[in-house]
Amino acid sequence: xxxxxxxxxxxxxxxxxxxxxxxxxxxxxxxxxxxxxxxxxxxxxxxxxxxxxxxxx
Numbered sequence: 469x470x471x472x473x474x475x476x477x478x479x480x481x482x483x484x485x486x487x488x489x490x491x492x493x494x495x496x497x498x499x500x501x502x503x504x505x506x507x508x509x510x511x512x513x514x515x516x517x518x519x520x521x522x523x524x525x
Contacts, residue, residue: 469481469482469486470482471489471503472507473489473491473493473494473496474496474503474507475491475494475496476491476493476494476496478493478494479491479493480492480493480496482500486500487500488500489503
C-alpha cells in the first residue's frame, strides 16, 4: 500500500502488516502510529497557514 512521505512528499511504502512506513526515495522510516501523528501535525500546520485569496478575509 502507498503512503505519502512527510519528508520528501513522494510515494512511500506502507508494509502489508500496516506497521511501518518507509520511503525508498529519501530513506525515511517510521512506525505507522508515529506516521499518523506526523501527518496530523502536517495537516494542522497547513490549516494554520491557510489564507483566503478573496478580498475582505
